[in-house]
Amino acid sequence: MNKPVTSARVPGRGRIFNSITETIGDTPLVRLDKFAKEKGIVANVLAKLEFFNPIASVKDRIGVSMIEALEEAGKIAPGKT
Structure with a gap:
């Protein structure tokens, strides 16, 4: 088996966030060693x-980016749109 891939980043589990948007990203990866071995x-x-993301979607990050861009452009405002 190849050398395990590891992450130096601190995992999000157990942390307290100020906004749901702060939880987007750092989607967990799980190694499937048994599956790989069985399939050779x-x-x-x-x-x-992906179900660890706030709305269980790969589109979470792009959705937040679109909203932030519209807010910066003055096209929408928090609490008013």
């Missing part, structure tokens, strides 16, 4: 757990 795959096979 010599590689790191990972599953990305």
Whole structure:
């Protein structure tokens, strides 16, 4: 099996956030060693757990980016739109 991939970043679990948008990103990856071994795959096979995102979607980050861009452009305002 290949050398495990690790992250130097601090995981989000157990932290307290000021906004739901702060929880977007750092989507957990889980190594599927048993699956890879059963299929004869010599590689790191990972599953990305999108259901950990606030609305369980890969679109969370782009949604927040679009809203922030519209706010910066003055086209929408927090609490008014």
